[in-house]
Amino acid sequence: MSLRIGVLALQGNFARHAQAFDDLGQPVVEVRHVRQLEDLDGLIIPGGETTTLLNLMQDEPWFEALGELHARGGALFGTCAGAILLSREVNDPVQPSLGLLDATIRRNAFGRQIDSFEARIELAGSDQPLTAVFIRAPRFEQIGSDVDVLARLDDEPVLLRQGQVLAATFHPELTPDRQLQRMFIEMAGRASRIQETTTEDRTADAPVTVPLNQERRITC
Numbered sequence: 343m344s345l346r347i348g349v350l351a352l353q354g355n356f357a358r359h360a361q362a363f364d365d366l367g368q369p370v371v372e373v374r375h376v377r378q379l380e381d382l383d384g385l386i387i388p389g390g391e392t393t394t395l396l397n398l399m400q401d402e403p404w405f406e407a408l409g410e411l412h413a414r415g416g417a418l419f420g421t422c423a424g425a426i427l428l429s430r431e432v433n434d435p436v437q438p439s440l441g442l443l444d445a446t447i448r449r450n451a452f453g454r455q456i457d458s459f460e461a462r463i464e465l466a467g468s469d470q471p472l473t474a475v476f477i478r479a480p481r482f483e484q485i486g487s488d489v490d491v492l493a494r495l496d497d498e499p500v501l502l503r504q505g506q507v508l509a510a511t512f513h514p515e516l517t518p519d520r521q522l523q524r525m526f527i528e529m530a531g532r533a534s535r536i537q538e539t540t541t542e543d544r545t546a547d548a549p550v551t552v553p554l555n556q557e558r559r560i561t562c
């Protein structure tokens with residue numbers, strides 16, 4: 343069965359994300375309304391500006407719906423502003439976030455002088471380094487013990503995974519490397535299998551178990 347992946351298309355760099363997955367033969371739906379999340383296996387939350395994004399998200403119950411997507415095993419991939427939105431705590435300024443990733447993050451943490459730059463980073467489990475583009479990037483300041491660091495810039499974590507949540511402080515859609523898109527397709531595949539199992543369980547009237555870390559805090 344084909345996977346259903348969406349990209350949050352309220353604001354920011356969503357078209358390039360869709361293109362990057364398209365390169366791999368995986369179509370991506372542009373998501374502008376909460377109801378479109380219902381049948382997704384995975385959602386990309388693109389870079390942009392979180393202040394604007396949070397304003398636009400007030401029109402519909404996005405926080406609840408994204409929490410539900412996560413709770414039923416759906417995969418989430420936040421890049422830059424998306425990573426900020428997923429984190430448990432946001433600084434500079436303090437602002438609401440989904441709290442689906444156990445991390446504290448600081449916005450625009452590299453200062454004005456170097457507000458955009460490129461760097462080569464090593465990706466855990468891969469012998470191919472990745473070129474990462476940072477644009478007014480945030481910094482992870484603290485991460486929980488359940489969070490895996492998949493890449494660092496110098497000593498700092500720049501790519502994290504916690505269960506079905508993947509978060510990058512850079513922009514993987516802007517470079518031709520597709521390793522992270524492949525990783526996310528695998529995560530969405532896992533979501534699809536979980537959902538098939540739970541549907542079968544429901545038909546059999548058995549208790550539904552979702553074998554994922556469901557702990558999440560909504561901080562808004």
Ligand code: GLN
Nearest residue numbers: 389390391392422423449
């Ligand atoms: N600076 C933006 C914010 O704090 C994020 C930048 C980006 O997504 N490229 O929301």
